[in-house]
Amino acid sequence: MPICKTLCISKKPEKYNRLFFGDYGNFQRIDKISYPIFRTLAERSEGNTWFMNEIDYTKDKKGVEKLDSVAKRMFHLNILYQNNMDSLVPNTFGLLSDIATDTWLSYLYSRIATEEQIHCLREEDEILTSTGWKKLKHLTPEDKVANWWKKEGEKVGEITFEKPISIQRQPFTGDLIRWKNGNFTYIVTPKHRVIAYKLEENGKVQWETQQAFRADLNGYYLPLAGWKEKGRKRSLTPLERLKILFFLKGEPLPEKQSYRIQLEGEKSGELKTILEMLQIPYSSTEEGGKRVFTFTFTQPLEKGLNWIDLEEVTGEWGREFFHEMKKWENFGEIREEYFRYEGENLESGEKLIALALLSNYFPQVEERPLPKDTPKKGYRRSLQRGWEGRWKLLFTPSPTQSGGELEKDTLPFIGNIVGVEVPSTYIVVRFDGRQVAVTGNSLSYSNGLFQVFGEKVGEMLDYVYEDEILQKRTEKEIESANKFIQLVLKEEREDDVGKMAVIELLLRTYFLEGIKFPFSFFVTWTINKAYGNAIQGFSQALKLIAWDEMTIHTTTGQNVLKILMSDSEQGFLHLKEKIEKMAYQMAEETAQLEFEWNRYLQKEGPIPGYTQQIGEHFIKYWTDYRLKMLGL
Known part of the structure; x- marks a missing residue:
């Protein structure tokens, strides 16, 4: 059977959507597979877990400052290129998945496309921002999101408010992973990163991250809140x-x-x-x-809490706030470290919950006793629908959930999911308007940049748009992707023109991941080795990513191209001569661009282990090797 659909459709598509499959389990049940290589690669892609490893960038922060000016310039240019192309590759594979007829190939391209976007939540779930709770479907790049920062050896993480690095939204069909008990629910996509800690025999706190579909939380504790250290307000004023x-x-x-x-x-x-x-x-x-x-009083007083600015307050201020509430309210017989509040104003309740999370309190929405003659079924307490229009919150000083008390199952889902990437790698979310938890987020190269360069990273990222050579190194792949999209949307087009657009996009991606990426990896690793593991966090991340690029992504593109050039059933065989000519031209073009990039990186001189001659040899080797792997 053909593995690619032709692009000679005369009718313009109503809407152009990339195809993303959410449930890998559905594809494991298919028996008839045209090309076993795709199933093998897909299964290897399934087992890809590099992103669940937590990369430690703490030493990189000081290490980068120790690099001399030559190495620092190389590193900045190199890692900025990787970061810039990070979003292009998933988008390109998303485009290719649309025209793949073979089930496993379509699945594999979709899997690769969503690799960094699968740490997702339902769009109806909420995320804590500096202005309060916000549904993920309404989140914008300008919102400041609650970042939860893990602190090694401590149970309590620190919370700051930062703008998201990126927001990804995709359709999802498949099973979500759910943990639940009577008072708690936690729902994420199968490969979402779940962070939890366990207590070792010596009492030491050990943090671990597990993928949701494999995670066993017995013996672990999920964090539900944190402590906000930074802020202008540390104690209550008389006016407050x-x-x-x-x-x-x-x-x-x-x-x-x-x-x-x-x-x-x-x-x-x-x-x-x-x-x-x-x-x-x-x-x-x-x-x-x-x-x-x-x-x-000349200043207005209100029956609400809109005057509280979550960005300005600290956990210290929040604790004092809640103790002040306890002072004025009659809480009855309740342990000193706990307190309960009951009210009618939904907006104020939301603010109290947010403030509690910044003060390492866990706010639980309680149920109320029902009259004896009231059926229990269907009655459940929540912020949105309280008994007699009122709700009750219990604030506890133990903001964790024992994993051993939770039942794990799956939840069928068809809808949209949202992935949010933030500097800390962890966000504070709320499920079903009730349960709050700390959970993982999407990851990319940007994560390391934010951790190492902090507030200066914005200036670094803007440099991509100022450096002509850096832009030149990325423009060919972008041009091919745009050409492909325009042809798909075009109402009338020649069949062979569409097919060659597919080939062009495949070849660009193949040489990008098979020549350009390895060269960038090599430069980063060489800088790290030459300067005493100065950027070991970035080096470790790239080693994990390189396995992906070299064994799955590049191999997939290679095999698809070989099949299209050799199998008459695919409808590309009559274009073989044109395809081979295009492959040689692109390989030569890619090599020349990389030679220019090599010279540009060493504009201020070489570093130990990397000279212009070494760089040229590396580029020539991988260019020849990629052509050889295509049978050319």
Whole structure:
């Protein structure tokens, strides 16, 4: 059977969508396979787990600064190129998966295309941002997302707010992985990274990351909150104390800027102190055994918590905030370290939950007792639909979930998923409007750049658009991909023109991953070796990625091209001479571009183990080898 559809369709597609398969299990049940090589490669792709390894970039941060100017320039240019092409490769394989008829080939291209985009969540799930909870489908690049930073040997991670590096949205059909019990639910895609810790016999905290479909959480604990260290606010001001009290006990009066607060016994003395510190005139009267304070204040007070800026506060401030709430509320008999709050305002409840997570509290939405004659089925407490219009939150100081208490199963799903890449690699999410957890996110080369260069990374990434040689090294692949897309969308086109566009895209990708990428890997590894493991984190990441590129991606492209040039059933055999000519031309063109890049990298001189001659030899070797592997 043909492995590629022809592109001579006369009718314009209603909508152009890349094909992404979400459930690898569906394809394992197919018995009739035209080309076993694709099944073998697909199974190897299934076992690809390089991204679940946590790369340690801590030494790179200092190591990069120790590089001399020559090596530092090489490293910057090289890693920026890898980062820039990082998004092109998945998109290219996504395009190729659309025209693949052979099931395993289509699946394999889709698998490669989504390799860095499978750490995803449902678009209806929510992510914590600096302005509160936001559904993933509404997340924008300008939103500041809660980043959870793992701290080795400690149970509590640090939370900061950073803009996402990237946001990927894809359709998904298949089974999601779910952990649940009566009070907790955690739902992710099969290869999502699940972070948890276990306690060793000596009491040491050991963090581990597991892929969801393989993960066994028995003996592990899932983090549910963190601690915000950075922020302007560290302790409550008298005005903030008044705002908290008014939120809990106050009410506005009809007169402009006039307010009323009613308190019992000793608590009235504390309010007097606050009002006097703020120099607010007041009057007080006794009503039903309670002291009622009335006052006029030029600053508006509200029955809400919109005045809290999550970016400005710290965990220290948050803890003080909650202790202040406990001071004014009557919580009944409850242990000192726990507290409960009950209210009607949904927006305020959301803010309390967000603030608790920054203060290492776990906020749990509680259920209420039902009347005896009320059927239990169908009644469940949630923030969105509370009993009698009210909800109740229990805040606990143990923000973890024991994995041993959770039942693992699968959840059939058809819909859209969203992957969010952030500098810390971990985000704070909420499932079904109730359960909060810390979970992994998408990863790419950008992750290492953010960890090593921090705030300066924006300037580095912008350099891609300023450096002409860097742009020149990427433009051919982009041109071929754009040409392919335009032909797909074109209403009338010649069959052979469409087929040659497929070949051009395949060849560009083959030489990109088979010549350009290995050369970039070589330069990074050589810099690391020559300068005493100065960039060992990047080197480790590239070793793991290189296995992928060389054994799966490049081999796939190689075999597809060989089949198209040799199998008459594919409909490309009459174009063999043109294909071979194009392959030679592209190989020569790629080599010449790499020679230019080699000279540009060494503009300021060589480094130990890498000279212009060594670079040229490397490029010539891999160019000849890639042609040989095509039978040319």
